[in-house]
Amino acid sequence: MAGLRSLIPLGTRMRVRRWLDARAQNHAYHERAHRAEFFRRAWVALKFNGISGDYVEFGSHGGNTFGLSYQASRAVGLSPHLWSFDSFCGLPPQSLPADEHPAWIEGALATSLDTFDAICAANGIPRSAYTTVPGFYEDTIGGAKGEDPRFPRDVALAYIDCDLHSSTRTVLEFLAPRMKHGMVLALDDYFCWSATALAGERVAVDEWFGGQSRFRLAPYVQYGWHGMAFVVEDVSLFDGLPSGRASVWAGMERPTT
């Protein structure tokens, strides 16, 4: 090994070392690696546990998570259809107090539909493997029923990356009739908060799951500095357990002790 090293000029070795150091400190590199690992775990678990359904993504912008999910699902031998729900013209305005955040600026994070399709093609995603639903959620999925033929009925993995509380609220209402035991629900911005308020996505999750008693969230994977994924659990399945439903920790949102 030492002999091999001596064949590489010192200057080249120094440049490679600097490149490796820079990569290790690179924020985007780490974020991508964390998300890739989350998707790997999620699709392995979904396959192992026999959870059927599509991939639905709310907030697709640069196609990063869309591409990672496609690759991770195919790597474990699954081929769920992928759905991208996005305005394709960036964030809507903040409309609720819990939308407050210095980074969530109207029009930010805009990627056109054509650019998104080009990114998917570059990521090797065949056009037949995915469906885009362009438009603001209020106009596309707002008020959609569970049996609406325009949208998927069976969901294995829901990835929420739309930043705002108001957007996440609409998404959770849409997912409500599609919620099922064993699916994975991931929130890319769960740990984003402002100096004066809780996170937009976190508040929306707390509101929705706190407002019903059929499902609870089991903490699954925390990834990066920002993201959190849960497994959706049917509360009634705990009824037969000796410990009973009440003594089981009801998830991060509503700890019982």
Ligand SMILES: C[S@@+](CC[C@H](N)C(=O)[O-])C[C@H]1O[C@@H](n2cnc3c(N)ncnc32)[C@H](O)[C@@H]1O
């Ligand atoms: C952080 S970006 C998503 C990043 C993406 N997951 C990626 O990996 O590149 C947030 C996206 O959410 C979308 N978005 C937020 N609120 C929305 C709403 N109410 N309706 C439609 N799209 C929305 C924005 O257009 C933006 O593309």
